[in-house]
Amino acid sequence: MQQSSTFSFKEILSHTSSLQSVFEQGIEINTRDATGQTLLISATLKNDYALVQALLEQAGIDVNLPDSHGRTALMYAMSSPHLPILEELLGDNRIAVNQQDSRGSTALMLAAALGLCRIVSLILPPFFRHREEKP
Template sequence: MAFTQFTITTPNGITTTTLGGAAQYNNLINLKLLLEQGVDVNETNQHGHTALNIASSLGHLDIVKELLKHGADTEKRDVDLMTPLYVAAGRGHMDIVKVLLDHGADPSVRIVDGATPADIAEYQGFHNIAALLKSRGGQ
C-alpha cells in the first residue's frame, strides 16, 4: 500500500507536512510508520523546513536519529538558508549538534547574512557549542 503525502494546516494557519507534524510533536511511532510507508524524508513545508530541520530546532534527538537513519539531508536549507545544524546550534541542542556533525553536517555553512552555526551559537550564549563547531571546522 502506498502512502499519499499531504499537508496539515493548524488553527494558527501554519502548514506542515505529515512527517513534519510527527517531528514537531516528537511522535516517533508515527514518524517511523510514515517512513516505512515511503514518505519522502526530505519533504518540505511552505517555509522550506524538513522534518529534520523541525526536530533539530525543537531538540527531539530520537526523531533526528531516525530521520538520519532514513537518509535525511543534513544540508537541506529552508527559505532563510538555515540548515538543521544552524537551528540546533542556535537553540542550544548540543546532543543534536554532535549527531548532525557525526553525519556529515557542514559546520562552516553560512546563511543569508553570512552567519555560521558557530556565530549563532556564540550570539545565543552557547559557547560550548560554538567551540565544538569551531573544533570541527566551523568558522
C-alpha cells in the same frame, strides 16, 4: 526534494515521532513542509533526539538542506536546550559546518554572535576538520 504547502512537520510530529508513520504518509526524506522546514529541522526544533538519530541513518537524507531562511538543522540545534542533538549532528561527516544562511552567517558565526561559548567550542573541531579535507 519535494516541496509541499499542504502540511506542517510540526503538526505531524505533534501526533507521532515515528519515522515509519511519517513515511507511511508518503512523505519523502528531503521534503520541505509549508513553512519551508525539512523533517530533520523539525525534529531538531522539537528536540527529538531519537528521531534525529533515525533520520541521520536514512540513505539519501540531505543533512544540509536549509529551510526557507537558509538555516540548517545544525543552526537550529544551537538553540536546543540539550546538547546531544547538536553533538549528534556535528559528529556526522556530512554536516557542512561552513554552510551559510540567507544572511551569510555560518553556525559558528551565529554561535559566536550569541555568545554561546560552549557551542563555539563544539563547532570548532568539525570546522577545522572540514577545512583540512578541502584540497
